[in-house]
Amino acid sequence: MPETPQKPRQKSKAATARQDILAAAASKMRRNGYAEMSLRDLANEVGMKAGSLYYHFPSKDALATEVMRLGVEVVQQAVHEALQAQSTATARNRLITAMRVHLETLLSASDFSSAHIRCYPFAPEAVRAELTEVRKDYDRDWNDIISAYLGVPEDPAQIRHLRHTLLGALNWSLEWFDPKRDSVEAYITSLARLLPE
Numbered sequence: 424m425p426e427t428p429q430k431p432r433q434k435s436k437a438a439t440a441r442q443d444i445l446a447a448a449a450s451k452m453r454r455n456g457y458a459e460m461s462l463r464d465l466a467n468e469v470g471m472k473a474g475s476l477y478y479h480f481p482s483k484d485a486l487a488t489e490v491m492r493l494g495v496e497v498v499q500q501a502v503h504e505a506l507q508a509q510s511t512a513t514a515r516n517r518l519i520t521a522m523r524v525h526l527e528t529l530l531s532a533s534d535f536s537s538a539h540i541r542c543y544p545f546a547p548e549a550v551r552a553e554l555t556e557v558r559k560d561y562d563r564d565w566n567d568i569i570s571a572y573l574g575v576p577e578d579p580a581q582i583r584h585l586r587h588t589l590l591g592a593l594n595w596s597l598e599w600f601d602p603k604r605d606s607v608e609a610y611i612t613s614l615a616r617l618l619p620e
Contacts, residue, residue, distance in 0.1 A: 441479045445468045445535075449490045452538035457487055457545050487546060488553045494539030495557045498528040499564060504566070514571040515618060521568050523611045526593045530600055530607065540594045562586065572618070589614070 447468050451460045462483055466473040479488040505524040506517055529536050543551065565586045573581060592614060600610070 433590065437479070440471070442481055443477060444486070445490055445493065448486050449494070449534035449538045452487065452490055452542050453534045457542040460487070462486070466493070481507055484547060484550050487542065488550050491539040491543060491546070491554055492534055492551070492557050494533065494535035494537070495554070495561050497533045498525055498536040499561045501528045502564065503527075514568075515620065518568050518572045519611060519615050521565070522589060522593060522614060523607065525590070526596060526607055528609065529597060531604075535599055554579065565590065 446463065447465055448460065451465060451468075460483065462476055463473045466476045469476075480489070502521050502524045505520050509517055509520055510541070512520065529540065539554075543554070566582050567586050569582050569589075576582065596610065599605075
């Protein structure tokens, strides 16, 4: 009688454990920052021994890098899907849609994206270096969106300046946004007033 294969089930269990670790780490990084994330505490939270966590991630830096990489990819994918659904909208409306979806994802849909925003400036240089390409890729998406809105500016730096201005305003909302007082739509409407028709 042939032996029943066990590897797919084991792989599924390992994949589930990995996702649990990533989700818990993203939540801790979002709340407490990079420096305050303890792997021992994290292992306790997901119900495993600290040594078992190292089976999935060889170091705190490796875990933080993966959390922050996923943080960029989550928001990038959300923006990409929203813009695909608005392919016939004006360039200004597409820019406003990108702003809205970026903000919604940061505030409600993703500990990963919020963890990236909060922790990136304080992460070790090696972690930041690992994230260079994924960040540049998302920047290129925004450059394309803004270029379509501005046309071809006399000074190409205008695209970069507007990208930094808009993303800075959106990302900083993590520090002050209170859903009992503020609304995504109201904030996006306020920002949109800065964008000429």
